[in-house]
Amino acid sequence: MINKKHFLLSAIFLMLNAISFGQISVSNIAVNGLKQEVTVRRDARSVPYIEAKNDADLYFAQGFETARDRLWQMDLLRRVSRGNLSEIFGKQVVEQDKQWRRYGFASIADESLKIMNPDLKAALENYARGVNAYIATLDANSTPIEFKILQYKPMPWQASDTVVVGKILAEALSTTWDNDLIRASLQNLQKDKLADLTKGVTPYDVVLFGKDSSPIKNSKLRIKNDSVDYRAALNSAEKFKEIREKSLSMVGLFAQDLAASNNWVISGKRTLDGKPILANDPHLQAAAPGIWYLTSLATPTMQTAGVTFPGVPGVVLGHNESIAWGATNVGPDVQDLYTETFNDKGEYKTPSGWAKPTIRAETLKVRKNPLLPETADETFDVVETRNGIIITDEVGQKFALKWTARDPKNQEFEAFFLLNRAKNWQDFQNSLKTYGGASQNFIYADVKGNIGWIAAGRVPIRRTGNGSFPYDGSTTAGDWTGIIPFNELPMLYNPPSGFIVTANQRIVGTDYKYPQMARDFASPWRAKRIYELINANPKITPDNVADIQRDSMSFPHRKLGEDILKLLAASNATLSELRGWDGNMRADSRAALIVNGIRNCVADKIAEDNKPVPNWVVRERIMWKIIDEKPAYWLPKNFASYTDLYKTCDTEARANLTKQFGESDVNWTWGKIFKANYPHPLAIAPLIGGQFKVEQIGINGSGTTPNVGSSVSMRLIASPANWDLTRHAIPLGQSGNPQSPHWKNQAEKWRNGTPQFLPFTKSAIEKATVETLMLMPKNQ
Numbered sequence: 001m002i003n004k005k006h007f008l009l010s011a012i013f014l015m016l017n018a019i020s021f022g023q024i025s026v027s028n029i030a031v032n033g034l035k036q037e038v039t040v041r042r043d044a045r046s047v048p049y050i051e052a053k054n055d056a057d058l059y060f061a062q063g064f065e066t067a068r069d070r071l072w073q074m075d076l077l078r079r080v081s082r083g084n085l086s087e088i089f090g091k092q093v094v095e096q097d098k099q100w101r102r103y104g105f106a107s108i109a110d111e112s113l114k115i116m117n118p119d120l121k122a123a124l125e126n127y128a129r130g131v132n133a134y135i136a137t138l139d140a141n142s143t144p145i146e147f148k149i150l151q152y153k154p155m156p157w158q159a160s161d162t163v164v165v166g167k168i169l170a171e172a173l174s175t176t177w178d179n180d181l182i183r184a185s186l187q188n189l190q191k192d193k194l195a196d197l198t199k200g201v202t203p204y205d206v207v208l209f210g211k212d213s214s215p216i217k218n219s220k221l222r223i224k225n226d227s228v229d230y231r232a233a234l235n236s237a238e239k240f241k242e243i244r245e246k247s248l249s250m251v252g253l254f255a256q257d258l259a260a261s262n263n264w265v266i267s268g269k270r271t272l273d274g275k276p277i278l279a280n281d282p283h284l285q286a287a288a289p290g291i292w293y294l295t296s297l298a299t300p301t302m303q304t305a306g307v308t309f310p311g312v313p314g315v316v317l318g319h320n321e322s323i324a325w326g327a328t329n330v331g332p333d334v335q336d337l338y339t340e341t342f343n344d345k346g347e348y349k350t351p352s353g354w355a356k357p358t359i360r361a362e363t364l365k366v367r368k369n370p371l372l373p374e375t376a377d378e379t380f381d382v383v384e385t386r387n388g389i390i391i392t393d394e395v396g397q398k399f400a401l402k403w404t405a406r407d408p409k410n411q412e413f414e415a416f417f418l419l420n421r422a423k424n425w426q427d428f429q430n431s432l433k434t435y436g437g438a439s440q441n442f443i444y445a446d447v448k449g450n451i452g453w454i455a456a457g458r459v460p461i462r463r464t465g466n467g468s469f470p471y472d473g474s475t476t477a478g479d480w481t482g483i484i485p486f487n488e489l490p491m492l493y494n495p496p497s498g499f500i501v502t503a504n505q506r507i508v509g510t511d512y513k514y515p516q517m518a519r520d521f522a523s524p525w526r527a528k529r530i531y532e533l534i535n536a537n538p539k540i541t542p543d544n545v546a547d548i549q550r551d552s553m554s555f556p557h558r559k560l561g562e563d564i565l566k567l568l569a570a571s572n573a574t575l576s577e578l579r580g581w582d583g584n585m586r587a588d589s590r591a592a593l594i595v596n597g598i599r600n601c602v603a604d605k606i607a608e609d610n611k612p613v614p615n616w617v618v619r620e621r622i623m624w625k626i627i628d629e630k631p632a633y634w635l636p637k638n639f640a641s642y643t644d645l646y647k648t649c650d651t652e653a654r655a656n657l658t659k660q661f662g663e664s665d666v667n668w669t670w671g672k673i674f675k676a677n678y679p680h681p682l683a684i685a686p687l688i689g690g691q692f693k694v695e696q697i698g699i700n701g702s703g704t705t706p707n708v709g710s711s712v713s714m715r716l717i718a719s720p721a722n723w724d725l726t727r728h729a730i731p732l733g734q735s736g737n738p739q740s741p742h743w744k745n746q747a748e749k750w751r752n753g754t755p756q757f758l759p760f761t762k763s764a765i766e767k768a769t770v771e772t773l774m775l776m777p778k779n780q
Contacts, residue, residue: 025771030778031133033060037776040065041769046734046742047758049296049305049765058299059123059313061775063130063157066293070310070736071134072146073289074161075154076681077251077311081164081171082106083364085247087375088150089681090367094378096247099240101362102382102389103171103406109163111408117434120417124159127313131157144737149688151373157311165311166412166437170405172253172284173260173438175244176520177335177391177401178237184469185230185612192633193610196622200518201510204555204624206501206527208453209490210509228339228397228470231612236392250681252287252713260284260504261328262549262706264530265443265451267498272539275721276445279545280317280326286710288678288694289736289743294728294758296765297420304420305760306728307714310736312413314420317716319726319760322423323446324718328502330439332459333466333516334404336480338387338473339397348385348398349474358384387473400473402480404458410436415456425452425493432456433486441502447720453500454491455507459484459517466516484514499534503527503706523620525555525704542727545717550707550753552700554592556623558583560602561595563627569646570598571654573665585705587671587698594668596702597653599623602645609636671698676710676751678732678744691738699751715750723760 038061041049048065052058067074079085083100085093113121135154147154186194201212248254263280271277284291296305297315306318317326340348347354360382365375383390388402404410411434418431428444432454435442439457444450460467461484464477471478490508492500504522512518533548534540561578564570570578574594581591603619606626610618626634630642639645661667676699680692701707710731717727731750735742749756759765 024769026774027772028774028776029137030776031064032136032778033129033133034775034777037774040773040775041765042771042773043759043765043768044770045294045746045756046740046771047294047296049298049769051298053300055119055123055299055302056126058297059126060130060133062295062297062313063127063132064134064775065130066295066308066310067131067134067157069734069742070289070293071131071154072144073251073736074131074157074165074311075147077165077168077309078161080247080251081168083362085250086378087365087367088152090370093247094364094366095243097364098362098380099243099247101364101380102391103167103403104360104382104389105164105167106160108406108408109160109167112163112411113160115408116411117414117417120414121159123313123417124162127162128157128159145691145739146682149682149685151371162312162413163411165309167405168248168251168253169309169412170438171244172248172255173329174331174334174403174405176331176333177337177403178234178241179520180335180337180468180470181230181234181237182612182614182617184228185234189610189613190633192631193613196625196631196634197613197617200506200521200621202524202624203628204524204528206503206505206524206531207509208492208500208502208507209455210512212509213511230470233392233397233399234612240392249285249287249679252284252291254285255283255329256285256703262501262503262526262530263326263328263441263443264499264501264534265326265445265453266534266540266545267451267494268449270498270534270538270540271719272541273719273721274449275719276449276451277540277542277545277717277719278319278324278326278443278445278451279549279718280328280443280714280716281549281706282317282328282713283708283711284713286676286678286713286731288680288683288692288732290678290713290730290732292714292730294730294734296758296760298762302421303760305723305726305758306716307730314413314417316416317714318728319718319720319723320420320422321447321723322720323419323428323444324720325419325428325445326443326716327440329504330441330455330457330507330517331504331520331522332439332457333468333519334439334457334459336387336402336460336462336467336478337391337470338385338400338402338478339470340385340387340390340400340473342398350386351474351476355386357390360384385473387471387478399470402478404436404460405438407436410458412437424448425450428452429454429486441507443500443502445718445720449720450494451500452491452493453502455489455517456486457489459514461514462516466514468519484517488514490517501527501531501534503530523556523704526706526708528555529553530706542717542719542725546715546727546753546755548706549712549715549717550700552585552702552705552707553583554585554702554704555583556704557585557592557595557599557702559624559627560599561591564595564598564646564650567643567646569643570650571647574598574650574654577665584700585670585674585702586700587669587674589670590665590668592670592702593657593673594650594653596670596673597656598646598649601649601652602626605636605639605645605649606634609638610634669698670702674702674709675699676731676747678710680738694732694744694747697751724757724764726758726760727755728758729756 415435503526
């Protein structure tokens, strides 16, 4: 009965959604470059449903339509990856450009195109032709406002621009080299502390593949080079991280500590209607517009729907007629650092003697004045050894970076091109064999009721060790000898449990033969909470799944609150707030705000007492142990007990809150600091920035709950039982134009969890259509 009611209500919703908008608007545009006419239907959210008679026209039309909505965002993405931001923003972003130029992604993209799957290459080229056809229609009035404010015109889109957009994703989701420096700098800690920080095993882990038979192995290659000052190198790495965060945040692709996304797939034996359900919500720093773009694509031989990145053809996450798929970040070690020894001649030491590095000159065009387009050239050198580019040079010690993303053979988008056309599990596997981007937990569901998971990506195997620490570049110890074979990657197909959960947690047991696969993972709290909620419900519906996506209960905050209550280790006012608190990080919760302040304080004081241990490592890796076991060796030396530590941190947290929000704790609510924030790069500009601002509102969730607030960059809930009832939404809107009614028209429904459906069958799409555009071939 519940099941029938759910589907009946959903069907009524779709019908009313169509009826309420009355007559459909129809228009025609003739454009150069099409072979046959293409139909573009848009629904009330302005999602384009593109129907073409062949692939070339399909991707042409996708490029045309995406550019209509997001052209400036597309230009910003390629400028970031190519290191061309300073041409429009000036000196303030020069260091960002230099970092991206060091990677050399522009030339790597050109090399990738030469060896690319011909069908994918054709898709990229046709997409580029469509973007350029749209650019050709622009005049002074129709050019997006950002181009006019910044006084420049969009350059033609190239197929290689799509490739460089993929490299931003790689940078956002696989940059871990600074963690090698952290591990190296901690080697002088006492043994028990070092073990806690590095073993990575907790009682709360949700491991999918293998078992925990021993602690996670670190590299056998220990740091014995006393001439290397790893703490000084860490200072350089911190500067790098600050610049990196600014750059990635500008385009909505910054992922804190790589902790980016939830997904799960549930077998029909655990759902109310007996059909699988797949859910995915990637977590990336929010931006306006968001990084995802909803679309639906159809030809006589292929149909797919979901989200993609502006500038990328096809669908990245979603479903086709046969399968659905989603992805979360894995976080394996795909980067290595090498200490390089240089002599007075500028040569560096190799296993076979001294050699000259490769030096390439990079020239930036730097805008002289923010209000004028005139630029000046600034040139700098990039140095590269056999091991990689020199990424940091601190106190005379140079470190080279080797990274899978700098290999032209490791391509990000072929797998998605193939997934759009996959029919079954075998096709799914074959698609992911080609995947060369940041390693992802790909989940799977199909119309026959099967579910599965593969942790796909190209993870290096080293000659010695597994990349935990920097290598001596003058030896062969750190040479890469291959990658983990595809058939040895972690994967599951129809597991006995009936469901699979990934949330960036440690996915493999300590007995897995490649420890580099389980290195830079997130704490287990989101995965544990999702697992717990699914496991407790034997008859799950899409509505239950939606509730899980919005769940705001935090295990670590709840555990700390319970511990403080048990020890009476806080003021009476705090204890009063904690009594009855269920651990939910709700916007209106005072307890959530206070406990979070205490938690941060405890981590700060332990880190201060154990330099150079970072406070975030304490908070994410050992706070559970502090609460559960109270180890004496972690208690800061100026405290008599953990009760004493908690009480002090309560006092300090309350003092800080008083300073921030006033004496009355009525104003102390979690939503005061945890807000939905969607920044735009031009929002801070005097006079003209206001149009790009999105109101900041307190929101439920936190970084340790399934719902991470405005960082939930999209939500997908799909069941092969009925593709028309797929729920797929983005936080703001489809348009990048702040004057458009579709700039942020999804925001409120996103915040309160109102279902937003993405119809799939032709009849359902036609019912949802409010506007139709016919793209017609222009007579040559």
